[in-house]
Amino acid sequence: MAAKLTSTNWTSLKLPADGPADRFVSDEMTTGLYLRLRRSADGKTSGSWVFRYRPALKEQKRKSAPITIKIGDRKVISLKDARGEAERLGAVVANGGDPRSEGQRSKVEAAKRVLGRLADAYLADMNARGIVNADSIYRTILNNCRTWMARDIVNISRSEWTGLANGVGADARQRLHRFLGFVVEDGHLDANPLTVAHGRRKSRVERLEEQKRRGQLELGGVSGRVLSNAELQAIWKVTNSRDPFHLITRFQMLTGCRRGEAAALRYEWDQGDWVLLPATVTKAGRDHRIFVTPELRSVLGPHQPGRIGLVFPSLRGPRINMHLDEVPVSGWSQLHGRLMTQSGVKSWSSHCLRKTCITRLRETGESRESVRSFVGQKVGLDRLDDSYDLRDFSQEQRRIAQLWAEMVSGAVSGEHRSPIKLVATR
Template sequence: MLPKVLDMLSKVKLTDVVVSRAELPAGKAEHMIWDTDVSGFGLRLRGETKSYIIAYRPAGQGRAANMKRVKIGSPETIKTAADARKIAFSMLGKVAAGGDPAKDRAEEKRRAKSRVADLLDRYEEDLTRRNYVAKDMVMSLLRRRLKKHAERDIKELKGADYAAVIEGLERKGLPGAAEEFRSRCRAFLAFCMTKAKVIDANPLYGFRRQRATRADRLAKQEHGRALSDVELASVWLAASPATVFGRFVRFLILTGCRRGEGAGVTRKMVDRSDRARPVIDFPAAFVKQGRGHKVTITEELDDLLALCPVQGTLDLFFPSNRTGGPMSGWNKMTAALVKESGVQFTFHDLRRTFRTGLSRLGVDTETAELALGHAREHLIEIYDRREGSEKVHEAFRLWSAHVTTTVHDEQAKRAEKVGIFG
């Protein structure tokens, strides 16, 4: 029989019997029993647990170096103490040859949580916790653009890999998509560096957009525009109220909202507490400026919203037909509407048309900016006053009435033309 003082021994040949009978000395949180046959191999007692470890100093660093300890297993995972001794002997041999098991183990752990696909999942969870409204759109974009790298260790990806994606989009004539990927991916990599802590630096921090040439600036000026009344009516009539996308486009025309705001609007945002002035109340986290924004529900907008059936579980007014979630696939649907209407436009052109239209209708600049959702401190103060709030509501009513009149006039012209040539 082994002596009862076994638990007090600091060095003994580790056998299965020794391991099974080893006990943590009273009053101690941890105790080591070192093996006499292999220096640096031992059994660690901590609480109710037992584990085999090796202790070593990295080769070439001398006795001044701190001792490192690495767990190699436990009596539950390694069949016998003899097997544990063999593993320890092998690992310590690698140390003598210049290896560092602790460093290797840390790298294994890092690699285990550094796969691009897994990090994208973690990033999505982070955006969800932060109630990031455009989460679905951002994650769809990142997963699509980084698909070929999904199984790679993110630390292996260099700035050139991300630049290749950006430059590929630019070569296809999609500078907007290239810039959006750069912006979204840069934020994702910042998460990988600061929260996930799997990379030491953000490869896109030094990647800047090229300075715009004179031709670029002129093209940008020409690209953005406000639609004429005839063009606006053509887009409205081509946007069929029988389709989700058609209703969505009409919503943007009436409200001047951004594409992402319109795609995410839910029934919970509708506030009818003031019957005379019902609104869609966008929460602060939903709006680009990080402040709340109220859109007046005019008669025309109310009629449009009434055409939207309840679909899916997210309670969206304009859900994707395919997923029931936020709408996507903008380019394809917009291209079809451009062809149908005969008007070349972008979603932001509808927003510009709304803003320009308010000025044409005599709405003052501050009220028009508030209606557009441009949140500035002095404007918010104006809106909070009853008079300012009423002026914003009136601006929406004026614009809705103008859209209705414009569309009716265009319909009448088309009917007259059909009558003449029919």
């Protein structure tokens, strides 16, 4: 058998039947590169590329024992590639380093890039930044990537990410895109695999025409619409259970709150006569007080001082992230689509309940400021007003809450009443 590796014999080298069962054959060109040949029990020879070196022992005069690092199988890695890797490892040794430490560091870095660990890091980052729906975003990632949790994110191809994104809704796709953006910022990926080249940007006229075709546009070019009394009645009728999504819908109908604010509601914020939504969950970024009318109390349930947790938790409960005691409602598109089918009311979103509340109250002659304070919008018309106008709107909020509850009750009962505006007493 040849004593040296060459570019012509490396594929055909075998161990003789009467010789040793394990032998290292050195390369004629690259120092430290060997082809390790082993003979199995059935007489077949297998070959693998290895790099052998002696680490420097500064405190000892004797030479250290040679260390062997496997590069790969002869059937998978060519002589040219094996030489390239051996030269790289040889450079590490020449510079006083130890390839073993480098390999350990590589394993540590790979462990940091495991998708499951990155998802946990993303959750911690969102919580530190005060993202209100951090747990919901975290669950979206886990639910859609559960088979990839143990994979190195570097080894997940762009086509796999694209295939995943094409099979989920717009909200989940946006959350995955932002998660990958976090991974890029953290230095684990060079580019976001879900970032694609955008086509020609649509003009405002084209966007409005598209919304009009979908039934999402009303007069005046404003997206969404105001629901009629008959439509409110139909929606109220089919949300007559204690299902969390039904309760959230009725809560929105009675308060004009946003969907996310209703879903985040906790028992700790129920003060009896008032519900306090903290600034951390409101879009306006400020505390919002809601007066509890008898109609709203029937939705919230009895006041339970000392109780903690979500008022409207999901019925599915914790599944993957078992460290959470409860899970907020999610899957809005499916839930809302089912509600539209059951109620027979088409082409509306949950935000239409807020628009309906504001529009109907304004039609009764209520002032803009009073209505804004009731639904939790910023009261001031500009930044100066919003910063320095510190008036207490509690009496107005109580009065309008009672007024709107009466209007909703009249609509859902079929009594189309038009309440007369009352004069607030201060």
